[in-house]
Amino acid sequence: MKRLSSPPFRIFPASKTTPQIAQNTIQKNPNSANPTFQTASNRSHAAVSSTGKSTSNPSKRSNLFPSFETSHHLSNAKEPICNNHDLKTINSVDLVHISEILLGNDWFLLLNHAFRPHKTSLNPQLVVRILQNQENQLFSLKFYIWVSNADLELSKNESVKRVLSDILFRKGPVVLSVELIREIRAAGCRFTEELFCILIGSWGRLGLAKYCNDIFGQLSFLGLRPTTRIYNSVIDALVKSNSLDLAYFKFQQMAADNCYPDRFTYNTLIHGVCKNGIVDEALRLLKQMESLGWSPNVFTYTMLIDGFFNAGKADEAFQVLETMRKRNVGPTEATFRALVHGAFRCLNPRRAYELLTSFVERKSVLHESACSTILYCLSKNCMPREACEFLSKISQRGYFPDAPTFNIVMACLMKGLDLRKTCEIFDGFIGRGGKPGFNTYITLVAALYRAGMFQEGDRYVNHMFLDGLVCNVVSYNMLIDCFSKAEMMEKASETFKVMLARGIAPSLVTFNTLISGHCKTGEVKKTRELLKMLLEHGFEPNVFTFSSIIDGLCRAHQMEDAFNCFGEMVEWGVAPNAITYNILIRSLCVVGEVGKSMKLFKRMKAKGINPDVFSFNALISSLCKMERIESARNVFDSMLKAGATPDTYTYNAFIKALCDSERIDEAKETVLMMGANGCTPNSYSYNPIIDALSHVGRLEEAQELVSICKRKGIHINDLPNLKTASELTDGVVNI
Incomplete structure (x- = not known):
């Protein structure tokens, strides 16, 4: 391969047909995901360029309309899924037209006219869809106001309120200007308590405590009067915006407006003080709450557990669970999460593990959420042996982790546990019907290949194919990359052929991964065929492609060809x-x-x-x-x-050179400089100095450095002319 400018690499005429090839590929294998609800802006911006790539910005669309991707608000709603008649109504509504109506001045009257045919079929799903479709949060607010006047019960629907609240929080605050209030009144609409609570809640989440307080002072101007519910919304918003003093002031103001605190009021304040670890005040509020006839519920106790841990009182936190048992209040998943996360936050991880293990063992009924959270915390604290031990204990009692929990545990086990033991746990999970994720499989396979356990690695690769986990271009790319990093290029090439045979179109990442792998194993010649295929599939080499080839040529000591390739980058319009x-x-x-x-x-x-x-x-x-x-x-x-x-490598280069020149004191100063600049000296830092000191006969200094290294756990090469500290002491005694 004398020059990379030979025909297989430099194919400028072929690049002219690239757009057509790319278009054909996209037509055969469309890769753009259609959102659940397509808006006017989505349709107008989703044009396809001549290269066959979408000019829309997926990340921007996702930020504007996140619910379109997941529809989690709808799935969490307690109402039944809309029937076929409702679905027809939803599909028949022109969302673009509604957005245009909300943009004008006569939006209330025009909405009445637009929804006249559908009024009897107005349902939460339709309202949610229209709310989410608005790019401007003010339009979502206006539509909700219209719904409040058209169907009061529908405006109280939990899914509708939750979606509006998320929109107002996500897209920024809606300011209640005098003009907006006049516009609402001119339309014949009224300001409802539901709407006020939603707005206050969104401002609280955004940290606008002062604004919440100011608007509360204007209740009469909005046509509302104080109620316990409104006070609760304001107090909750102030607590969320970390204005506890202001929340207490509102709490004390309730009686003057003939409003009386309920369980929600007290729970909100208890949450606020517990968040700051002020548990004595939380207990005072609890006593006051009980004296007024409001018994604490599971939320109260869960917040107390969190508060005790925030105050560093772990024993009291565990005691809350005993109180719950005596009062017949059952813990929820949130309670166990607060307990486990609090223990690991407040205590030494090992101590937290011991206390939580003891807690689980004492329980006659195994709580899955508690076990899963303990495993999660052990994994996040890099405690593989403890995670393995705990998993073994609870598995004997019938616990079986779900796939996400097991995947997290496996990531921890692979970092610090013997690989054979890790494989046993992995096989046990599969044997009980578990389905590990693709990432868990590929991470385990990579670890096995690095350890030279190729047969085990191949076995799990076969499992991946049998389970259907290797099914798209991303999974194939990751598997090819795994083989490439293990320098198993034969298997990487075989996988690429299987991918093509199954009709899965490769991406530029596929070709770059194969090119990089072949270059690192010294098979630079094989990149020519891959480059030709890359161009035939409508791609152009990018900076990663060129850098990989240059690296391969440099490794093969073909420096002239490497610089020729470097020059060709500019001709292809690729900046190094x-x-x-x-x-x-x-x-x-x-x-x-x-x-x-x-x-x-x-x-x-x-x-x-x-x-x-x-x-x-x-x-x-x-x-x-x-x-x-x-x-x-x-x-x-x-x-x-x-x-x-500078990093450790930088300093070590100087230390070695200084020691070779017998400038040992300068080398020792460099080690001190390393520590001062945040670099930890290692064996490559100390060994040259110890060798040099030994060589010039400064044995005591060398011995002192050896002792320092041993205390720090740094491995030092054995030097026959150095005695250990004990040997030196023995020598003195004998004399």
């Missing part, structure tokens, strides 16, 4: 990045061409690409090996000026 330059700078340094690497480094900066720590490290390491320490220091100073942070 820091990674591309770093590959070439490092490779030039390896072959001793430090002068050329310095020129390339300067060219990199001239092109406006900021060098990173790897750029500087290659130069510093090379200069240090050449014993040009002062030149290396100059590069180090440039590194600091450029804002790049």
Whole structure:
């Protein structure tokens, strides 16, 4: 492969047909997900460009209409799913037309006219869909106001209120200006208590405590009078916006308006003080609440558990559960989550594990939510042995983790547990009918390949195919990447062929992964065929493609071809990045061409690409090996000026060079500098200094460093001419 400009790589005429190929691919394999509800803006912006790619911004659409993707508000609603008649009504309503009506001045009258044919079939699903369809939160508010006047009961529907509240929170606050209130009144609408509570709730979630208080003072202007429910909404909003003092002031003001606190009022205040760990006040409120005839419920006790942990009182938190048992109040999943998360937050993780294990063992009935949360916390605290032990204990009592919990546990086990034991747990889960996720499988396979356990890894790959987990371009790409990183390019190529045979169109990531894998294993010639296929599928090489090929050529010591490829990047309109330059700078340094690497480094900066720590490290390491320490220091100073942070590799290069030059004291100062700059010295930092001290006969200093390393758990090479501390002591005694 003398030049990359040979026909298989440079195919400019073929690139002219690329858009058509890309279009054909998209027509055969559409990859754009249709949202549940398509809005006018979605339709107008979802145009397809000549390259066959959508010009719409999916992330922006998702932010504006998140419920379209998941419809979680509808799925959580307690109302029955709409029947066929309701569905026809929903589909027959022109959402674009409604948005246009809400934009005008006579929106109330025009909505009455537009919904006259559908008024009898107006339902929560239709209202939710229209609320979510509005790009402006003010339009959603106006439509809800119309619904409140058209059908009061429908405006009280929980799913409708929840969706409106989320919209007002997500898209920013609606300010109740005098103009808006006049517009609402001019339309013949009234301001309902439901609407006021929704608005107050959204302002509280946004942290607008002062505004909540100001609007509450204008209740009479809105045509409302204070009620316990309105006070509860205001107090809840103030607590959520961390204005506890103001919430207490409203609480004390209730009696003056002939409003009396209920269980919700007290629970809200207890939540506020518990969040801040003021449990004494929470207990006072609890006593006051009971004296007024309001018995605490599961929410009260759950908040008390959280409050005791926030105050660092773990024993009292566990005692709350005993109180709940005596009062016949059953804990919920939220109670167990508060208990487990609080224990791990308040206590040493090991102590938390011991207390929670003891708690679970004492219970005659195993609570799945408690077990799952304990496993989650053990995994997040990187406690694989404890997670394995706990899983074994509760499995014997009939616990079986769900797939998400098991996937989290497996990620922890693979980091710190013996792989064979991990595989036993994994096989046990599958044997009991469990279905691990694709990511869990692929992570385990990668770990097995890294450990050289290829047969085990292959076995799980077969499982993945049998379970249908390898079914799209993303999963195939991840599997190919796994094989490539394990340098199993034969299997990576076989997987690519299977992918094509199944009719799954590869992406640019597929080709880049294969090209990178072949280049790292020294099979640069195989990239030609892949490049040809890449172009035939309508793709163009990007910076990752070129950087991979350049890296492969450098590894094969074909520097001339590497620079030819570097030149061709510009012809393809692909700008090299820091990674591309770093590959070439490092490779030039390896072959001793430090002068050329310095020129390339300067060219990199001239092109406006900021060098990173790897750029500087290659130069510093090379200069240090050449014993040009002062030149290396100059590069180090440039590194600091450029804002790049030196790492352990940077300092170790200087330490080795200084020790080789018998400038041992400077090397020791460099170790101290490492610690001061946030880098932890390792065996590569200390070994050269200890060797140098030994070589020049400074044995006591060397021995002192060895002792320091042993205390820090740093492995040091054995030196025959050094005695241990005990041997030195024995020698003194004998004398």
